[in-house]
Amino acid sequence: PQLVSNDYTDVLPSANFKFDLSDDLVARFAVTKTLARPDYSALAGGLNLSPPSGPNDVGGGSSSNPNLKPIRSTNFDAALEWYYAPRALLSASVYYMDLSSYIGQGQSTQQFLTFDQAHPDGYMGNYLVTSPVNTKGSVKGAEFAVEQPIGENFGISANYSYTDAKEDSGRPLVGASKNVFNLIGYFENEKLNARIAYNYRSHFYNGLDRRSAFNQDDTRSVSASVGWTFNEHFAISLDGMNLTKEKLKYYADNKDQPRGIYNNGRQFYLTLRAKF
Secondary structure (H helix, E strand, C coil), rough: CCCCCCCCCCCCEEEEEEEEECCCCEEEEEEEEEEEEHHHHHCCCCCEEECCCCCCCCEEEECCCCCCCCCCEEEEEEEEEECCCCCCEEEEEEEEEEEEEEEEEEEEEEEEEEEECCCCEEEEEEEEEEEEEEEEEEEEEEEEEEEEEEECCCCEEEEEEEEEEECCCCCCCCCCCCCEEEEEEEEEEECCCEEEEEEEEEEEEEEEEEEEEEEEEEEEEEEEEEEEEEEEEEEEEEEEEEECCCCEECCCCCCCCEEECCCCCCCCCEEEEEEE
């Protein structure tokens, strides 16, 4: 066991501006500085080693990094919103994030005392260890959204985002999809609300696993929900996730190198709400 202690102090200012360009056109600008702490598993996940076959070979391993700095980012956002009809919206926004201490994946060669049948007294074996490291990166992109009522109770909404995210070294940022799209159809009145949604997310880099890249393939899913409000005190809802039973697929450097396929099936949630 190792005991590591770190402390830091940050000032996180933010500024938000809104301009009413007309009765139905609004412009927004924001500049913020944000901080997020590393995931606990990245700080204290322990050390796992796969020993080499001998002193002249190199083993592998993965470890946490208790000396990680927080994720610090300076963010710039600009948006234009057009409320062209009652309950209707058309918006577009652009954003940029300057990540001064992003947490990526790095590798280092380390030595550990290693024992096997040919070396009962042990030898200092070489290991290529993968661990989280602080690095720099940037995220820039654009978002578009539309909300369109159809009659008194029906409507559709859609949103699309494009993201260009990468570390300064050129490696993609973990968890950043280039394209994300959602399309929702809904019905709402005083008692009944129902909606169905189609979701799409393009592939993204998921880090390193056993010294090779680990990527998640494109994902598509359909979800739906229906709810009924009995009165001001009681309501019930039924939610269904992944109704088309889509599979999660993972691959290494390219799709010809599959790493895993997971079928999590459909999920249903029945919720009763009471308010007094």
